[in-house]
Amino acid sequence: MVSAMFTNTLTTTGADSYKRAVLLSITLGSFLTPFMGSSINVALPAIGKEFAMDAVLLGWIPTAYLLAAAVFMVPSGRLADIYGRKKIFTCGVLIYTIASFLAAVSNSPFLLIAFRVLQGTGGAMIFSTGVAILTSVFPPGERGRALGINTATVYLGLSLGPFLGGLLTQYLGWRSLFWLNVVLGLLVIVFTLWKLKDEWAEARGEKFDFLGSLIYACFLVALIYGFSLLPDTSGAWLVLAGSLGFLVFVVWEMKVAHPVLDVNLFRNNTVFAFSNLAALINYSATAALTFLLSLYLQYIKGFNPQGAGLILVAQPAVMAIFSPFAGRISDRVEPRVVASMGMAFTALGLFLFAFLGNATDLTFIVASLLLLGFGFALFSSPNTNAIMSSVEKKFYGVASATLATMRLVGQMLSMGIAMLIFAVFMGRVQITPERYPLFLTSVKVAFMVFASLCVLGIFASLARGNLHGGA
Template structure:
């Protein structure tokens, strides 16, 4: 397999989905107007993408291990291309949310397979550096998303943010088809656990949708179903001959266990920040989409610059030391944001975003390096998908925290000048909760111990 072709595709794929996510955040006020969305529906634009990704990521990673990763990576890019074209023609909030659901599934095809192909193409002593480069492409997508998205929305409307994914996914399809050789499936011949996949999807759906409709009776009931369902699901996976999730990966492997837990907590503490700041900057600071995008791009630019350096550093010293220091730096950025007001200077926002950018760079690629390097080659796609599920699960819970606060303080009303004060209270509460989670995550990150002694 041509490892440089694999890296090129991984970089392209690493850019596309984060770019789209960041651009969508900037487009939320425009979506509210043109598709008549209220505050809760705007939250679902991100949440339904994350939910469909979380439900499908591990099953698709497992299928990729059985039937071939190149094939699934190609399908994911084709699905992303088609859904992006469809999005430009969306005429209602319902249609747009359905398309976002499809895009979430396409992202699952892409994430688990591209990272697994990358892990298989490069040796252990170069993996941290390569993961750092790939993570940098993710952050380039995140950094360019706000500014390019802001320009596109301001001059050509919200539909135009899908033009870039259409172009890049087409290039990716051509590269995968003609430059990446078909690889042997690492788990060929093994059965796929359809029952476990359905059970897993029901649990995640119950938890996510339950949080979104709190404090209703059905909300509490669905959350209870999701929590109670975890025990029989784990028991079934332990007894299954070809399980969806290889539970044995968690036995006596503290590096893998706590790397996944740290990822879950870190993304839970950070994913809602961009959404909240986009609304804060445009509603309370009266910035245009382009101006708000220029402010928000500071964090991912820092992440893109330093991620390869930190990934390379994790090849030389223990990843948990690098990742844990990153979690603490993110904590201080969130503490600053928890004190914002309508009169807060933009320089304070910049400082917080720089701290969070450095924190992310220190955490992300070393954490990925630790998790994937602690397991065997045949489980790369499933393990990569597990790590991706922790990332997406964290993002979902982060948005659920925001959605819960919005439900309590704003309800189903649109965000208007008369409820700006309630929005600000909710945002500050969210930042405070996120900061506390970072402290918990730092403990989990430290607890994993040494990779090279694992």
């Protein structure tokens, strides 16, 4: 299915044949984590029922993965630049596959969350290298198209995740999701070792910044975990400690010879800085959508996991269809124009979800999902193209990892905002029928907050300046 996306997009010379092999290998890897992420959201009610988990603890099943991935993303990208992107990519898929196996056999919520952390570590190594490898192989004139196909594959994973996840959860149980990822992971490892013959390491010989990586991990964990504890006082102190840690990290990275993250990429490169900021805002506003709607459709509307998953397919399916076209357009038209239009459509879709109620028509929900999918497709591929085309080759791994970190931190912030709203309006309790009105209020408030964030993101997207030159 993935290969069908690009079998006819490139010519059939030897070099282009190898490009297709690289593209297929990377897109297979890029399919894994979004498929797992979207399918596990549909399975959350079943997991919560088996382990008697409250809404906040349940939210840690997706959040634990995102936190681990964010912590290891930038260090993985730097390691890939130094030691080889293919090597880190392959190790990442291996770790991800092992973690999927362990999650499938876990017998407590805390073990499941721990193995999701390990899964996130492998996911960081996959995503910090995949886009960098594609950028290394494809020249600027073909890059947007290749990145668009890769983005479409991510959305294909997001599309199939809710449907297959709901189907598997309903008939085989939630553990079957992890077993499927074990099989897919083994396929990616075999194909990568078989087809990818080159190695990419433009920063080979430079030192790895261990201390900077440690500071980076500590401040990020403090920020995200602290955010999840709000409004408790301990959460506020952790957020403050994380913020101070961020300042320490920036100061350290400015003085070290070979930083894990070159902050000059943000100081001296407007396109890079504002494109990453736009990505952070966009994912902060959209990532909790599947989590919230999955719970809404099953608790309020009474759908089973399969039915909820089938409805949620609408958004990523539109993303998968339009992302390659958006990527191709961004090779010719300024990415900031295309991406900003996408952000505007996304804001409108989120605003519509703020009107969800007990009697909301299914047509309204699906139409809003289609609008969101179209907006996100217009945003994501051009934004990725802008970031990767704005840096030198030696920074491809770090740039790819930085973009992925913006995505993951945004996803964590999005989940954190959702859990904070649940904690404020519902408390740390299970979602039961007598609490459905408070749950529905929480969902509506969350979507209003997310729509407002997305409006701010439009201005960040427009402020990045031009990539191709001219007005």
